[in-house]
Amino acid sequence: MNSFWIAICFLQISQTVKCQEDDGPYKGKYLGKINSYHHQVAGDVYVIDEYSILLSSFVYDGNGADTFFWAGASNRPGPQGFIVPDEYGYTNVLERYLNKDFTLTLPDKKKITDIRWFAVYDIWSQNTFGDIYVPEEFEPPTIQNVGQLNGKKHNISSGDIQILDAKKIKLKHFEYDGKAKKAYFWVGVGPQPGPKGFKVPDENGYLEPIRAYKEETIILELPGDLTIFTIDWFSIYDHETHENLGSFIVPDGLNVPPSLVKIISHKNDLPNCLQLHKDFQVSWELFGPQVTIQLAGNIGDDEYMAFGISGSHTQSQMLNSDVTIAYIDGYRGFATDYNITALAPCVKVLGQYKGVCKDELVGGQDSNQIHTAVKENGIQIITYRRFLISPDNGDKEYVTDKPLFIIWALGKLDDKKEPAFHDKYPKTNISIEINPKEPTNNCYSFTRDETGKSNLTEIWEKGELDGKASRVFNAYLGPSGGRRAYQGITGQPSTSLAWYINGMLVPELWLRRGLTYAFKVYGGKNPHMAELYHPLIITDESHGGFDRLTDEAQSKIRVLAGIEYSRRGRPRPTAAGSLCIARHAENRDRRLDDDFPSFKKYNRSLVYTCEEGDPAVLEFTPNTSWPDTVYYNSFTQANMGWKIHVIDTFSSLSRSSASKQNGISLWFLLVSVVLLRYDDVM
Ligand SMILES: *[C@@H]1O[C@H](CO)[C@@H](O)[C@H](O)[C@H]1NC(C)=O
Ligand SMILES: *[C@@H]1O[C@H](CO)[C@@H](O)[C@H](O)[C@H]1NC(C)=O
Ligand SMILES: *[C@@H]1O[C@H](CO)[C@@H](O)[C@H](O)[C@H]1NC(C)=O
Ligand SMILES: *[C@@H]1O[C@H](CO)[C@@H](O)[C@H](O)[C@H]1NC(C)=O
């Protein structure tokens, strides 16, 4: 008897494995074919997890009068059962299906193991058109624990390792000192970890040597087409010393849910390809005195791809680099030639443009010739060509006789279609060979998680200040944070810096008409510093960066405070004060800003420094001519500030108690409309 069961189990496991090898992607645990009785009902059923099934190639002619998906725990389909909502979650009478694949979830958190059968059933005639049975001991796919990591070196350890589904591995409480120079998450086939295999992007999609982790729980996704069924082991592998620092073996025939990640294959036509990030690849080909470059990015419609030649011959460096900013705007593609003369958006420094500026704006020319720009399945693919030695001698040379250091970035475009601060960028040195002896290509399919993770991480609490008790506000500079910070709070793209008002990241201010207020402005007063010269202004539009706008654009903006006009009619800022700035500590990686759960915790990780000297004081009195919403911003750079609500009376705020501490009350907006009072400043 026992051996009989073992034999069946074995058969089932090997069948599962066979299914996923022969019939394309793994769809879950195969339950069987639907028994067909009437109305052409047919199809295969896979169990996805404890609660859901996949109907594959499902057919039904739609001619039943009162027919539903129906399930129950009795011995066979009959009136005792319940409706299983259709693929859209509705309990309507079923219509026709022709070879359709879709997922059904049992209602009310019922489990697959709670039912004996699933049917296409006509309630009126009590007739079963098709059915399938769930075997007694059936085990639906579920998360599988596969042990723990225990390395001998570099303090590698972890809590439970879980295989979440066919593509996702969760390491709980992962610990690693970050000291191996070339250690990667690494997977492959064969009896034990070795140098041959595939790099697994880290939890943020980077392909760099992995950083230090301190008891962090992370989820890794197997790249491209790889699944847990196509690998035998997972390792933290050091490619410098060829050592396996910690690993686990993937058990055979794991009963895990299928992956819901969508695989988007993209064929690059050029012979050389380098995967820069999980969501970004560059391919290229030498073409006489020119090079053809193709950038492909799994990016949003409002994002750009940047790629170019490093500003240094010996390492990857953004400053002084020569880059292409590529994006698609509607139907039109761009691959615009920029150079980077300061780590800031393009700003005017004493009449000269500095920062990330178009070559054309700084006296050079656009040396890129765009070929094609297409969007396929959400992947932006832009191809352009450039001379290796550009006629514009402000451009850098694509050397072909030795490795060339490059830089890349992905980020959002601002409202002027200029690149805002990059969200994704490398921290390591990257070089490529423009003309390798053998073509090199390590690119793989893009993947997109269309289920959960793409819902933006929750934004940090929004700061609010009212000008009831105090009429003086301190304005410092600080980092704009990740997606949960400036971007999330304002919905605007961020630059590197943002205003910190009374210690809060771009709070909204509530000020009363007729009262005089003041900002003590610590935004830097040296106009030669492209990055750190931020006079404060108040305008009626949300972006600021007044100085870089054309005369025409300027004429459409009402400046309420912070600017005076010279005798020749040029705008001049009035509130440039000495610099106070919060920065990331030396050992912090700014790309991990989103890992902080709150602004308070983030703020604590920053280092505040102030130059000697006085702030500028910007006094202003909102009057009846002011609109109800105005914005504080920087004179030089766009997107650093946020809203001021101009109100006629404070009582209309209907806030229960006046603030008591130092005249500063911190208001945090909690879910929807509930306003909570926040008393404890730290
Ligand atoms: C490694 O772990 C040990 C004990 O767990 C600790 O004493 C040591 O400081 C750790 N080393 C590093 C580099 O974190
Ligand atoms: C940037 O481009 C301009 C125009 O081509 C050139 O004059 C300048 O030297 C370039 N700067 C750098 C750092 O490459
Ligand atoms: C990049 O290379 C330079 C020069 O060799 C070196 O000083 C720097 O530390 C390297 N950077 C990284 C992140 O490895
Ligand atoms: C995504 O959003 C939904 C609805 O707000 C939430 O239930 C789910 O937990 C979120 N997923 C993640 C990964 O945050």
Ligand SMILES: *[C@@H]1O[C@H](CO)[C@@H](O)[C@H](O)[C@H]1NC(C)=O
């Ligand atoms: C942020 O840190 C600064 C300096 O330590 C402090 O003055 C400020 O109150 C902090 N802000 C918040 C909201 O905790």
Ligand SMILES: *[C@@H]1O[C@H](CO)[C@@H](O)[C@H](O)[C@H]1NC(C)=O
């Ligand atoms: C109202 O404010 C604006 C902008 O600050 C100022 O130009 C104007 O003179 C003020 N009007 C009055 C009546 O004070």
